[in-house]
Amino acid sequence: MTKKTGKIDETLKKLAAATPTATARPAVDRRGAGLAGDPDCPLCGGLGYLRRELPVDDPEFGKLIICTCRQGEVAHKVHEKLFSISNLEHLRHLTFENFQARGRIGLSPWQADSLQTAYNQSRQFAQNLNGWLLLQGGYGCGKTHLAAAIANFTVEIGVPTLFITVPDLLDALRFAYDDPQSTFEQRFEEIRSAPLLIMDDFGTQNATPWAQEKLFQIVNYRYINRQPMVVTTNLLLEQIEGRIRSRLEDPDLVTRVFIQATDFRRPTDDAGHPELSSLASHSQQTFSTWEDRRTEELPPADVTSLEKALRTATDYAKKPRGWLVFNGTYGCGKTHLAAAIGNALADIGQPPMFISVSELLDHLRATFSPNSPTSLDRRFEEIRTAPLLILDALGEQSPTPWAAEKLFQLLDYRYVGKLPTVITTAKYLEELDARIVSRLIDERLCTICAITAKGYRGAGVKKVRRKGK
Numbered sequence: 001m002t003k004k005t006g007k008i009d010e011t012l013k014k015l016a017a018a019t020p021t022a023t024a025r026p027a028v029d030r031r032g033a034g035l036a037g038d039p040d041c042p043l044c045g046g047l048g049y050l051r052r053e054l055p056v057d058d059p060e061f062g063k064l065i066i067c068t069c070r071q072g073e074v075a076h077k078v079h080e081k082l083f084s085i086s087n088l089e090h091l092r093h094l095t096f097e098n099f100q101a102r103g104r105i106g107l108s109p110w111q112a113d114s115l116q117t118a119y120n121q122s123r124q125f126a127q128n129l130n131g132w133l134l135l136q137g138g139y140g141c142g143k144t145h146l147a148a149a150i151a152n153f154t155v156e157i158g159v160p161t162l163f164i165t166v167p168d169l170l171d172a173l174r175f176a177y178d179d180p181q182s183t184f185e186q187r188f189e190e191i192r193s194a195p196l197l198i199m200d201d202f203g204t205q206n207a208t209p210w211a212q213e214k215l216f217q218i219v220n221y222r223y224i225n226r227q228p229m230v231v232t233t234n235l236l237l238e239q240i241e242g243r244i245r246s247r248l249e250d251p252d253l254v255t256r257v258f259i260q261a262t263d264f265r266r267p268t269d270d271a272g273h274p275e276l277s278s279l280a281s282h283s284q285q286t287f288s289t290w291e292d293r294r295t296e297e298l299p300p301a302d303v304t305s306l307e308k309a310l311r312t313a314t315d316y317a318k319k320p321r322g323w324l325v326f327n328g329t330y331g332c333g334k335t336h337l338a339a340a341i342g343n344a345l346a347d348i349g350q351p352p353m354f355i356s357v358s359e360l361l362d363h364l365r366a367t368f369s370p371n372s373p374t375s376l377d378r379r380f381e382e383i384r385t386a387p388l389l390i391l392d393a394l395g396e397q398s399p400t401p402w403a404a405e406k407l408f409q410l411l412d413y414r415y416v417g418k419l420p421t422v423i424t425t426a427k428y429l430e431e432l433d434a435r436i437v438s439r440l441i442d443e444r445l446c447t448i449c450a451i452t453a454k455g456y457r458g459a460g461v462k463k464v465r466r467k468g469k
Contacts, residue, residue: 041067088155088163094148096123103142103261108350108387110321110420114260115142121257122146126153129196129228132254136233136417138385139378140263143232147198150230154196162194165201170211192218196228203235216243223247234381236409236416258417262385276363276382279346279354279390282339287314290336293453302453306333312449313337317344320388320420323439323446327425331455334424338390341422345388352388352422357397357407364406380406384413388420394436395427408435415439 044067101119102112118135125133126149133150135143151163164172169191176187191197197218220243222229237245248254290310294303309326316324317340324341326334342354355363360383367376383389397403412435414421429437440446 086151086161086163087165087168088148088151088161091144091148091163092152094145095152096126096149099142099145099149103264107261108320111261111387114258118142118146118257118259121255122150125228125230125255126150129154129159131226131228132222132248133230134233134248134254134256135230135259136235136256137259137261138234138263138381141259141261141385142264143234143259144200147200147230147232151196151198159196160194161196161198162191163198163200164191165204166199166215167201167204169199170214173214188214188217192221193227196230197222198230200232202231202233203240207241212241216241219244219247223250223253226253236413238412260385260387260417260419262387263381276360277351277353277355278359279339279342279351282335282354283343285336285339286343287317287340290333290340293456298453305450305452309333309337309449309451312447313341314344316422317341320345322418323415323421323423325423325425325440325446325448326451327427327429327448328451328453329455330426332451332453333456334426334451335392338392338422338424342388342390350387352390353383353386354390354392355383356392357394360391360410361397361403361406380410384410385419388422389414390422392424394423394425395432404433408433411436411439415442415445418445 096119099119101116103115107115114137118137121133122135125131135146137143148163151161154161172191173184173187176184219229221227231248233240237248240248248256287310292303292306292310298306305328312324313326320341326337328334339354342352345352363383364376364379366372367374367379394407397407411421413419423440425432429440432440440448
């Protein structure tokens with residue numbers, strides 16, 4: 001050890017000696033004013049801080065720790081600070097008690113079930129604060145209500161909680177640069193280390209490189225330290241930045257809940273979306289008007305395929321689950337069976353959205369007009385979150401990159417959410433978008449019903465082609 005180094009060590013030791021240790025009772029004049037801690041505290045003697053007995057070369061040497069006599073005060077200040085930058089004051093009315101766990105009248109059973117599951121998982125999370133909770137779903141499905149209910153519950157039991165929308169979070173960081181009361185570093189630390197962080201509307205932020213980097217730093221810090229967090233989003237995981245997505249996909253930490261309920265702001269009689277659905281024009285296509293076509297002297301295999309298609313359709317109408325795809329040539333009866341499913345459900349007050357792919361794309365394009373009464377996002381949301389979507393004539397649309405992308409986004413959303421969907425197509429699977437095909441051949445969700453009979457007008461047979469089949 002050099003003479004110079006020895007002097008530095010001696011100086012550090014003298015400075016450290018002036019602060020009480022966690023093991024020694026300090027000799028402090030309790031009559032002094034401005035003490036941070038309890039004057040009668042046997043550990044710090046009123047200083048409010050302690051130092052640990054560590055070697056000089058330890059990286060933690062000389063660092064102060066908060067004494068137990070101040071921890072309550074510090075926690076209270078943290079609580080107040082987090083509350084001041086949150087939006088929770090305006091969401092006090094959103095609680096578990098006033099959340100309709102089965103949703104409003106008009107929801108399908110599977111929609112109500114998804115809402116009930118989300119409610120149960122949210123209550124469990126609030127009580128245990130273990131891991132992360134990811135709430136996914138469309139606009140108005142109840143995500144924010146449940147997230148706010150968690151926040152109100154935890155605040156009530158004394159847990160410092162930061163509830164904030166992601167755009168507001170980023171604004172809080174940006175404004176910290178000009179805040180004379182707090183540095184950017186302080187504000188960033190307050191947010192990322194909050195005992196409970198709830199980020200609402202993830203994905204609505206302006207995706208600048210700076211914003212993405214800050215969000216990743218927050219998410220990654222909490223991921224490494226296993227700090228509890230709630231995230232709500234209407235995005236699919238595939239639409240979230242890759243580094244953040246990889247953390248949200250960790251099944252050991254994250255509980256994912258997909259809410260299938262529709263926007264609670266919609267009228268209860270709007271489930272069929274009459275302005276979008278063309279089911280009314282197919283009102284005559286029911287199971288009772290279906291013809292078995294035996295008089296056409298079709299080959300036995302074709303008759304069998306028609307009988308199987310009818311059984312599959314009637315069973316699906318009784319209990320819509322997963323995806324059902326009717327594949328066959330033009331005029332073979334695909335659309336009739338799809339419409340029959342829709343009409344059967346409409347008869348019991350659960351009208352689905354029935355729409356051809358070409359009409360769907362036209363509705364989306366119409367929102368580009370300055371006179372459109374609704375936005376593209378809102379129209380797209382109405383379609384992709386429909387309780388039951390019957391999509392007719394897949395593959396007949398104009399094959400533009402924009403159309404292909406919208407169709408994939410639509411079907412991928414419903415695939416991830418396992419939303420009931422009926423599809424008809426006259427195309428070979430190999431002729432469809434490969435990304436969509438990868439969903440259609442998933443036998444865990446999708447049933448492909450191939451109709452081999454020729455069309456009513458004598459069109460050629462169009463069988464489904466699948467590798468290895």
